[in-house]
Amino acid sequence: MNQKYIILFFLLIVLLNNLSAQNTYFGFDTGYGTYEMTENKQILEGSMKSNVLKPHRISNFPGYLLFRPYLKIEYQYFNLGIAYTLMSTGSRYSIHDYSGEYKFDAQIVGHSAGLFAEVPVSSFKGFKFLIAAESGLIFNKMNLDERLQLTEGYNQQDEYNLTSINIFVKPYLKVEYDIWKNLSANLLMGYHKDIIANKMHLEGDNLSVSDFVADWDGIRTSIGISYSFE
Amino acid sequence: MNYMNHIKLGLIIETAFLIFVLTFFASCVYEPFDKYENPVNANPTAPGITNLELNLNADTLWVYGDQVLKYHFNSSNEKQNIQGLKMYIDGVIRDTVMSDNGEFTFLQSALNEGIHKMKIELYTKSGTGSIADRLNTESIVLTKEWVLMANYTKKNVTYSIENGYLKLHWDKYKNLDLKSYKIQYTGSTQNNYFVDTLYYGAKRTFNISVEKTNGDITAWGSLSMDENIAKPEFKIADNNTYYISWHKSPYYNSIKYRYELNNTEDNRSISGFKNGSDTVYVGNLYFSDYFNFFLVTMPKSTNESTNDYLMYPSVHMSNYAGEPANLRSNTSFNSADTLSAFESNIVYKYFVGGETVYSEPIMQASSSGYAAMQLSPRGKYLLGSSYSSNGNGMRYFAKNLSTGDIYYKDNVDPVNSELNYHLSMHISDNGIGIFESSTKEYLFDFKNNIEIASRILSTPQLDSYIFKISPDGKHVISSIYSGDVLVDVFKINASKLEKMYSLESETTNWQFNPTDPNMITTIKNKTLSVIQCEPYVLLRKIEFANDEVFMNIDFFNNEILSINANQFIIRSLNTGNEIKRIAKRQLQYYLYEYFILHNHHILKNNVMLKTL
Numbered sequence: 127m128n129q130k131y132i133i134l135f136f137l138l139i140v141l142l143n144n145l146s147a148q149n150t151y152f153g154f155d156t157g158y159g160t161y162e163m164t165e166n167k168q169i170l171e172g173s174m175k176s177n178v179l180k181p182h183r184i185s186n187f188p189g190y191l192l193f194r195p196y197l198k199i200e201y202q203y204f205n206l207g208i209a210y211t212l213m214s215t216g217s218r219y220s221i222h223d224y225s226g227e228y229k230f231d232a233q234i235v236g237h238s239a240g241l242f243a244e245v246p247v248s249s250f251k252g253f254k255f256l257i258a259a260e261s262g263l264i265f266n267k268m269n270l271d272e273r274l275q276l277t278e279g280y281n282q283q284d285e286y287n288l289t290s291i292n293i294f295v296k297p298y299l300k301v302e303y304d305i306w307k308n309l310s311a312n313l314l315m316g317y318h319k320d321i322i323a324n325k326m327h328l329e330g331d332n333l334s335v336s337d338f339v340a341d342w343d344g345i346r347t348s349i350g351i352s353y354s355f356e
Numbered sequence: 357m358n359y360m361n362h363i364k365l366g367l368i369i370e371t372a373f374l375i376f377v378l379t380f381f382a383s384c385v386y387e388p389f390d391k392y393e394n395p396v397n398a399n400p401t402a403p404g405i406t407n408l409e410l411n412l413n414a415d416t417l418w419v420y421g422d423q424v425l426k427y428h429f430n431s432s433n434e435k436q437n438i439q440g441l442k443m444y445i446d447g448v449i450r451d452t453v454m455s456d457n458g459e460f461t462f463l464q465s466a467l468n469e470g471i472h473k474m475k476i477e478l479y480t481k482s483g484t485g486s487i488a489d490r491l492n493t494e495s496i497v498l499t500k501e502w503v504l505m506a507n508y509t510k511k512n513v514t515y516s517i518e519n520g521y522l523k524l525h526w527d528k529y530k531n532l533d534l535k536s537y538k539i540q541y542t543g544s545t546q547n548n549y550f551v552d553t554l555y556y557g558a559k560r561t562f563n564i565s566v567e568k569t570n571g572d573i574t575a576w577g578s579l580s581m582d583e584n585i586a587k588p589e590f591k592i593a594d595n596n597t598y599y600i601s602w603h604k605s606p607y608y609n610s611i612k613y614r615y616e617l618n619n620t621e622d623n624r625s626i627s628g629f630k631n632g633s634d635t636v637y638v639g640n641l642y643f644s645d646y647f648n649f650f651l652v653t654m655p656k657s658t659n660e661s662t663n664d665y666l667m668y669p670s671v672h673m674s675n676y677a678g679e680p681a682n683l684r685s686n687t688s689f690n691s692a693d694t695l696s697a698f699e700s701n702i703v704y705k706y707f708v709g710g711e712t713v714y715s716e717p718i719m720q721a722s723s724s725g726y727a728a729m730q731l732s733p734r735g736k737y738l739l740g741s742s743y744s745s746n747g748n749g750m751r752y753f754a755k756n757l758s759t760g761d762i763y764y765k766d767n768v769d770p771v772n773s774e775l776n777y778h779l780s781m782h783i784s785d786n787g788i789g790i791f792e793s794s795t796k797e798y799l800f801d802f803k804n805n806i807e808i809a810s811r812i813l814s815t816p817q818l819d820s821y822i823f824k825i826s827p828d829g830k831h832v833i834s835s836i837y838s839g840d841v842l843v844d845v846f847k848i849n850a851s852k853l854e855k856m857y858s859l860e861s862e863t864t865n866w867q868f869n870p871t872d873p874n875m876i877t878t879i880k881n882k883t884l885s886v887i888q889c890e891p892y893v894l895l896r897k898i899e900f901a902n903d904e905v906f907m908n909i910d911f912f913n914n915e916i917l918s919i920n921a922n923q924f925i926i927r928s929l930n931t932g933n934e935i936k937r938i939a940k941r942q943l944q945y946y947l948y949e950y951f952i953l954h955n956h957h958i959l960k961n962n963v964m965l966k967t968l
Contacts, residue, residue, distance in 0.1 A: 154376075179490050182392035190386045218388030223396050225488035231388045276488055309369070353369070 131239065131263070149354045151198040151207075155314060157348020160189035161215045163234070165339040166268075170232060174219045179228050181219035187234075190215045194348060196242070205244040209260060212237060213342055226276035234268040236292070236342055244300060254302040258316075264292040266340035268326055288326035290340055295319050298346065308354040316346045400483040402496050404432035417474065418530045419462045419506045426570045428457035429478060436483040439492050444475040445504065464508055472504035505530075511577035513564055520609025520632065522555040526564050526577050535567045537576065554655045556611040557584035558669060583669075586613065588637075588651045590675050596938055596965060598641040598677045600649055608632035614652040614665045621645040621941055629660055642941035643924075644949075644960040645677040678963025682710025689954045690735040690870055692912035696757075698729050703738055703757065708957060708964060718755060719762060732785045733827040733870030737802075739783035739791065754787055754802035763787065763802035780822060784829035785870075788848070797823075799832065799853065809853050824866075828873035831856075831889050833866060845876070847890065857892055859885075869911045877929075879906050884916065886929065898932035903945070910953045915967075917953035921945065924958055926967055936967060 167186055174181055190213075198207030216233035240262025248255040268288040275281045298316020305311050320342055328334035407429050417425070429438045438456035442449055445467070451460050478498040481489055488494035513526040524539065528548040536544040540563040542552050552562075564576040586602035593599060605611055609632060616627040617639045626639065641647060654668040684697035684704060694713060697704045705714035718729075718738065729740035738755045752765040781791035787803035799809040823834040832853060835843040843866055846853040859866065861878035868889070869875035875895075876887040882900040887893065900906060900918055904925060907917040914929040922942040926935045938958075943949075949960065957964040 179487055184390050184392060185388050188386075191384055193384050212384060214384070214386040216386045216388045218390070220391040221394045221487060222391045223394035223486050224398075225396075225484075225486040225494065227391065228487055229391065233386060233388065235385055274487075276491075276493065278488070278493070280493075 148202065149200040151200065151352040151354050153196050153198060153312070153350055153352030155192075155194040155196070155312070155348040155350030157192055157194075157314065157346060157350075158189055159192045159213055159318065159342070159346045160344035161187055161213065162341045162343040163187035163215065164341055165337060166232065166234070166341070167217070169337055170217055170219065170230070174230065177219075177230075179221055181221040181228055181230060184218040184220050186217050187215045187232075189344065192346065192348065194350070196352075198242075198244075198352065200354075203245070205246075205256070205258075207242050207244075209240050209242055209262075210238065211240070213264075224277065226274065226278075226280075228274045229272075231271045232268060233271075234266065234340055236264045236266050236340060238262055238264040238294060240294070240296070242296075252304050254304075256300040256302065258298050258300055260296040260298070260316075261294065264294055264320070264340065264342060266290045266292060266326065267329070268338060268340065287329040288336055288338055289329050290324045290326040292320045292324065292340055292342065293322040294342065295321055296346060302352075305351075309351060310354070311351050312349065314346070314348045314350070317344070318346050319343055394485070394487065396484045396486045396489075398484065400436070400496070402498060403436040403480055403483070405438075405478060405480075405498055405500075406430045406432070414502070414532045416503045416505055416530070419464075419467060419504060420511075420529075420574070421464050421508055423462045423574065424572060425460045425462060426458075426572070427460070427476075430456070431480055433483055435485070436480045436496065439479045439481060439495060441479065442477045444477070446472050447475075462506075464506075467504070467506050469506045469508050472506060474502045474504045476500050511564075513562065513577040513579035515579060515581070517606045518551065520607060522552045522581075522607055522610070523549060524552065524562055524564070524579065525549045526579075529566045529576065531568075533568045533570065535569045535571075538565045538567055538573070539563075540565070553610045554657065555581075555607055556653050556655050556668065557581075557586075557605055557607055559583040585653045585669050585671060586635075586651055587671050588649055588673050590673065590677070592679060596643070597638070598643075598645075599636055599638040600651075600673075601636045602651065604635045605632055605653065610656055611653055612656045612658070614650075614654065614660075616648075616650040618648040619645055620647065632656065641677045642939065643678050643958065643965045644951075644963055645941060646961070647675060647677065649673050649675075676961045676963040678960070678965050679957075681708050681957075681959055681962050681964040682706075683708070683959065683962055686729070688731040688735060689910075689952065690731055690733050693955055694735075695954075696731045696735040698731070698738065698740075703731075703755070705735065705757075708955065708959070714757075716757075716760070719753070730781050730783060732783045733868065734785045736785040737783045737787050737789075739781050739789045739802075741781075741791075750793070752781070752789065752791055752798075752800070752802075754783055754789055756787065756803075763805065765789075765798065765800050765802065765807075782823065782825045784825045785827045786829045788825060788829035790823050790825045790832055799825075799848065801829075806851075808848060808851055824868060826868045826873045826889065827870050830873065831868070833859075833868070833876065835866075843878075845889065845892075856890065859887065861885075865906065867909075869909075871911045877909060882906075884932075896932060898927060898929075905945075905948055907951050908953055910955065912954075913956060915953055915956075917951060917958065919948060919951065924951070924965075924967075926953065938965065938967065 192211055192213045194209055194211040196207050196209035198205050213236040218229060218231050220229040240260040242258055242260035244256040244258035246254055246256050266289060270286040272284045296316050296318045298314050300312055300314045302310050302312045323339050323341055325335050326338040326340060407427060431438050440454040443451040443460055479495040482494040482496055486494060511527045513524060516523050526548050536546050538544045539550050559582060561578055561580045563578045566574045566576045586605055588600045588602045591599050591601050611632040613630040615630060615637050618625045650670050650672050652665045652668050652670045654665050658664050685699055687695045687697040690696050694705050694707055701718045702715055703718055704712055706712045729738060731738055736757060738757055741750050741752050743750060753762055755762045781789060783789040788801050790799050795812060797811050798807060800807050823832060825832050830848055832846040832848060833843050842858045843861055844858050845856045847856050859878050860880050862880060865879035867877055874889045876889050878885045884898040886895040888895055903920045904918045907919060909916050909929055916927040916929050918925045922940055924938040924940050927933060928935055952959040956968045957966055
């Protein structure tokens with residue numbers, strides 16, 4: 127499966143280079159994304175309610191930093207590119223006292239690989255305004271880590287890894303500013319929507335399907351810089 | 357230069373960018389952090405413990421056999437629930453339970469009779485609210501000890517009578533979980549005694565069981581009561597009235613009676629109820645009445661308007677009213693105090709109550725039949741007929757009951773092969789018999805084997821001739837007519853009979869006095885004539901009233917018995933004076949029955965009535 131994606135990726139690069147390309151850019155964006163994770167919140171909340179230790183919720187899939195390196199080719203009327211985005215969030219339920227500690231951590235990481243297209247719509251004193259959209263795959267991995275430790279020496283840890291793949295679209299608006307000859311800064315704002323979000327299954331065991339779903343829907347804001355290889 | 361600077365600047369920027377990317381990527385994944393500090397109660401106190409089944413206030417537990425101990429502990433603090441317990445007996449752990457309730461079975465085979473120690477360790481949650489407390493790994497241990505008294509002796513159940521009620525008592529159940537004692541069929545109580553107001557004296561086993569507060573029922577003891585039901589007895593009062601009585605029931609306050617008297621003499625049935633203290637029923641009973649009496653003992657609460665009494669025991673008696681007598685068949689009243697009788701081949705002398713004073717086979721070696729036997733007036737001789745020893749026809753015999761000697765008169769009727777049970781015969785107290793065959797009448801001295809006289813009958817006799825011989829064998833009275841007849845009185849003179857005179861008398865009511873051989877009595881027209889036989893003298897006449905009927909004469913006590921519609925009348929034979937009148941059942945004349953006066957008793961239907 128991964129081989130197919132890699133081959134497709136290189137074929138796309140070759141195809142784009144054969145067009146009448148003007149410039150090629152490498153860029154890196156970082157920013158903040160919010161993540162719905164609705165099912166996961168409900169599942170964990172329900173599970174913890176029945177937990178005899180009654181742990182308290184410390185975090186509940188908050189919005190968090192995202193990182194997005196990308197490669198872009200600029201054409202006459204539009205830009206095309208590929209991007210990798212790292213998204214992550216998680217939750218913790220915890221209780222601690224003199225007799226021991228209990229915590230239940232859920233950490234979920236999404237590695238997305240997408241194609242994007244940007245169309246400049248206006249420019250003004252070095253600023254360029256673009257409308258764009260990105261779509262691709264997200265390779266999700268969620269780690270569930272439950273630990274109980276009593277001061278009398280009792281320890282127990284259970285850890286599970288779940289995976290799944292989503293398909294997403296992300297329309298966004300972008301403003302670029304050329305701060306140097308080959309270097310430009312940008313500001314991006316958009317909305318991420320998972321159009322297909324599969325239930326997660328145990329890593330290496332596709333048949334053991336859970337009710338957890340990696341739901342990355344949410345606002346995306348980021349700033350970044352790009353470098354032109356002229 | 358510019359180019360080199362440009363390259364350097366690009367490398368710097370790329371290096372910085374790479375460091376930036378690596379730094380971010382190394383720590384860019386979200387990691388949950390922080391923790392929740394749980395507030396705990398660091399100094400919890402022990403909860404109060406209550407037990408819903410096992411009484412914690414008792415220091416002693418009694419074990420009476422194989423017994424289930426149920427427990428259900430409860431903590432006063434809901435945060436300090438009971439997690440489990442351990443049970444020890446005599447220091448040895450016997451049970452471990454991870455619950456606040458359960459059962460423990462004491463086995464008699466595993467716990468010797470005597471004193472033991474039981475300890476229960478209770479584990480409750482600490483109540484601190486800590487993680488360990490929530491995981492039930494932090495506990496408060498509470499201990500409770502009891503003395504175990506294993507007592508396997510059989511439980512006593514006794515009874516007493518209190519104020520006319522049955523009161524049951526039993527050994528006390530000493531544990532505090534007693535709900536009630538249950539008495540089978542009867543009721544329940546929390547005391548170790550019970551007054552049974554419904555017990556009426558039936559044979560019954562009272563099974564006592566203990567019901568505990570947890571619903572368990574354990575057999576405790578039992579008591580079997582013998583039947584104590586009133587049994588009616590026929591009684592005679594001093595004034596010759598009759599009543600029925602029974603012993604007073606010890607349970608007189610819890611019972612009542614239903615009586616029913618059926619008197620066959622008047623076909624009346626009388627019934628009713630009596631209270632438990634009553635012991636007497638006086639009914640409309642007269643001498644020789646045959647009656648049935650039923651007495652039902654039942655609880656006092658029994659409905660009298662229904663037939664509910666039928667489910668309770670009824671004691672029944674059937675009796676003739678009077679003192680019991682035991683008259684044998686073929687009885688002759690030929691003694692002042694004893695009676696004579698013969699049955700089958702045995703001759704008896706006995707008292708009127710049935711006590712035998714003499715019994716002997718009529719003939720030792722003979723099993724052949726006898727017929728038409730007759731005892732002499734004083735019972736000294738027995739006259740009878742039997743088959744001849746040679747098997748030819750019938751012969752007469754006379755047995756001296758004093759000596760046992762037997763005398764025969766053979767060939768009386770050699771042609772007749774069957775015994776005639778209708779022949780008339782009499783024998784005197786000195787062994788002179790008068791008897792008949794089908795063709796001939798004989799006067800025969802058995803002792804001396806002399807035929808004194810005989811005569812040939814004109815026609816074969818199927819019915820008896822009516823004749824009697826005086827007790828001393830000196831005179832004979834003979835009649836051949838029924839109804840009012842003339843009877844001829846003969847004197848036995850050597851070998852012939854000499855007729856002396858004739859008398860008028862009603863059928864069979866003429867007779868010699870067995871105590872005075874020279875006295876004859878006759879009855880004619882309500883007049884009894886007492887006659888000296890030889891020479892003829894009419895000694896006296898005794899007149900009966902028109903409604904009086906002559907019954908008999910007790911020559912041994914010189915008393916005459918007659919009756920009217922409602923009285924027995926006893927007169928002196930010597931004077932004719934009335935001695936006594938005794939009330940009897942009133943009957944119409946045509947229903948009069950025959951009574952016998954003997955030795956100051958009136959006899960009828962194997963009962964007797966004292967006349968003194």
